Amino acid sequence: MTCMQGLIVATLVISSAACASTMAGVQKDTEKAVENTAAGVETMDVKAALIADGRVDASAINVDTSASTKTVLLKGSVPTEEQRRVAEAIARDEADGYTINNQLTVVPR
Numbered sequence: 001m002t003c004m005q006g007l008i009v010a011t012l013v014i015s016s017a018a019c020a021s022t023m024a025g026v027q028k029d030t031e032k033a034v035e036n037t038a039a040g041v042e043t044m045d046v047k048a049a050l051i052a053d054g055r056v057d058a059s060a061i062n063v064d065t066s067a068s069t070k071t072v073l074l075k076g077s078v079p080t081e082e083q084r085r086v087a088e089a090i091a092r093d094e095a096d097g098y099t100i101n102n103q104l105t106v107v108p109r
Helices: 003-052 082-095
Strands: 061-066 073-080 099-102
Touching: 003 061, 003 073, 003 082, 061 082, 082 099
Parallel strands: 073 099
Antiparallel strands: 061 073
Protein backbone atom coordinates (compact mmCIF):
# COMPACT_ATOMS: atom_id res chain seq x y z
CA MET A 1 0.00 0.00 0.00
CA THR A 2 1.40 3.34 -0.97
CA CYS A 3 1.45 6.33 1.30
CA MET A 4 -1.32 7.94 -0.74
CA GLN A 5 -3.52 4.82 -0.49
CA GLY A 6 -2.97 4.68 3.26
CA LEU A 7 -3.97 8.34 3.54
CA ILE A 8 -7.14 7.70 1.54
CA VAL A 9 -8.07 4.69 3.69
CA ALA A 10 -7.44 6.67 6.88
CA THR A 11 -9.59 9.53 5.59
CA LEU A 12 -12.44 7.16 4.72
CA VAL A 13 -12.31 5.52 8.16
CA ILE A 14 -12.36 8.87 9.93
CA SER A 15 -15.17 10.16 7.69
CA SER A 16 -17.35 7.12 8.28
CA ALA A 17 -16.86 7.42 12.05
CA ALA A 18 -17.78 11.11 11.92
CA CYS A 19 -20.83 10.31 9.80
CA ALA A 20 -22.02 7.69 12.28
CA SER A 21 -21.49 10.17 15.10
CA THR A 22 -23.44 12.83 13.21
CA MET A 23 -26.31 10.41 12.52
CA ALA A 24 -26.48 9.50 16.22
CA GLY A 25 -26.62 13.21 17.06
CA VAL A 26 -29.39 13.81 14.55
CA GLN A 27 -31.37 10.89 15.96
CA LYS A 28 -30.94 12.14 19.53
CA ASP A 29 -31.96 15.68 18.52
CA THR A 30 -35.03 14.29 16.75
CA GLU A 31 -36.03 12.23 19.79
CA LYS A 32 -35.64 15.30 22.02
CA ALA A 33 -37.79 17.39 19.66
CA VAL A 34 -40.51 14.72 19.72
CA GLU A 35 -40.42 14.64 23.56
CA ASN A 36 -40.67 18.43 23.76
CA THR A 37 -43.55 18.47 21.29
CA ALA A 38 -45.39 15.83 23.33
CA ALA A 39 -44.83 17.88 26.49
CA GLY A 40 -46.21 20.97 24.74
CA VAL A 41 -49.30 19.02 23.72
CA GLU A 42 -49.78 17.90 27.34
CA THR A 43 -49.53 21.51 28.49
CA MET A 44 -52.20 22.62 26.02
CA ASP A 45 -54.45 19.64 26.80
CA VAL A 46 -54.31 20.25 30.55
CA LYS A 47 -54.89 24.01 30.21
CA ALA A 48 -57.81 23.45 27.81
CA ALA A 49 -59.38 20.91 30.19
CA LEU A 50 -59.03 23.34 33.11
CA ILE A 51 -60.64 26.14 31.12
CA ALA A 52 -63.47 23.89 29.88
CA ASP A 53 -64.32 22.59 33.34
CA GLY A 54 -66.85 24.85 35.03
CA ARG A 55 -65.72 23.89 38.53
CA VAL A 56 -62.36 25.69 38.28
CA ASP A 57 -61.49 29.34 37.64
CA ALA A 58 -58.44 28.67 35.44
CA SER A 59 -57.73 32.33 34.67
CA ALA A 60 -54.79 32.49 37.11
CA ILE A 61 -53.43 28.96 36.54
CA ASN A 62 -50.17 28.46 34.66
CA VAL A 63 -49.42 24.98 33.31
CA ASP A 64 -45.86 23.90 32.48
CA THR A 65 -44.75 20.44 31.39
CA SER A 66 -41.29 18.89 31.57
CA ALA A 67 -40.59 16.21 28.98
CA SER A 68 -37.46 14.99 30.70
CA THR A 69 -39.16 14.32 34.04
CA LYS A 70 -42.68 13.72 32.65
CA THR A 71 -44.04 16.24 35.13
CA VAL A 72 -46.92 18.71 34.81
CA LEU A 73 -46.49 21.77 37.05
CA LEU A 74 -49.54 23.75 38.13
CA LYS A 75 -48.67 27.25 39.38
CA GLY A 76 -50.72 30.28 40.17
CA SER A 77 -53.81 30.64 42.28
CA VAL A 78 -57.43 29.56 42.65
CA PRO A 79 -60.11 30.98 44.97
CA THR A 80 -60.75 27.84 47.05
CA GLU A 81 -59.09 24.69 48.31
CA GLU A 82 -61.76 22.67 46.49
CA GLN A 83 -60.75 24.27 43.17
CA ARG A 84 -57.11 23.48 43.96
CA ARG A 85 -58.00 19.79 44.42
CA VAL A 86 -60.23 19.71 41.33
CA ALA A 87 -57.53 21.34 39.18
CA GLU A 88 -55.06 18.67 40.24
CA ALA A 89 -57.58 15.91 39.49
CA ILE A 90 -58.26 17.34 36.03
CA ALA A 91 -54.53 17.56 35.30
CA ARG A 92 -54.03 13.98 36.51
CA ASP A 93 -56.86 12.72 34.27
CA GLU A 94 -55.64 14.66 31.25
CA ALA A 95 -51.89 13.99 31.50
CA ASP A 96 -51.80 10.21 31.71
CA GLY A 97 -48.33 8.96 32.63
CA TYR A 98 -47.20 12.33 33.98
CA THR A 99 -46.57 13.28 37.60
CA ILE A 100 -48.59 16.30 38.75
CA ASN A 101 -46.79 18.90 40.87
CA ASN A 102 -49.55 21.09 42.28
CA GLN A 103 -48.11 24.40 43.49
CA LEU A 104 -51.40 26.27 43.26
CA THR A 105 -52.13 28.63 46.13
CA VAL A 106 -55.55 29.54 47.47
CA VAL A 107 -56.28 33.25 47.19
CA PRO A 108 -59.94 34.08 47.90
CA ARG A 109 -61.37 36.53 45.38
